[in-house]
Amino acid sequence: VQVVESGGGLVQPGDSLRLSCAVSVVNVNYYAVAWFRQAPGKEREAVSCTSVSDGDVYYENSVKGRFTISSDTSKNTVYLTMNTLKPEDTAVYYCATRSPRGRSCVETSIDYDYWGQGTQVTVSS
Secondary structure, three states: OOEEEEOOEEEOOOOOEEEEEEEOOOOOOOOOEEEEEEOOOOOOEEEEEEEOOOOEEEEOHHHOOOEEEEEEOOOOEEEEEEOOOOHHHOEEEEEEEOOOOOOOOOOOHHHOOEEOOOEEEEEOO
């Protein structure tokens, strides 16, 4: 299983970015796929998750209303569209999938089996 993120970069506060997570082998229709982030000196935290089969979507409180998670099942890709970015959103963003453990979204990183290499998002003026 390969999980490959892309789309990070350096942006100014208020800008937008769209991260992509391409997943091989695992069908994103059937297993939960989540975005996590880790800022320097902080623990990895769940940002958002989608479970197409369960119709489940999760957003961390600080990103609600600004971030949107979506799936293109024809490409087996999950996206994280990030609007109105803030300096505190600066982190390495990771995509992860729960296959084969579960279809439901959970917030704990230990419950995810396959991880991408991460993509850096820096929000700075």
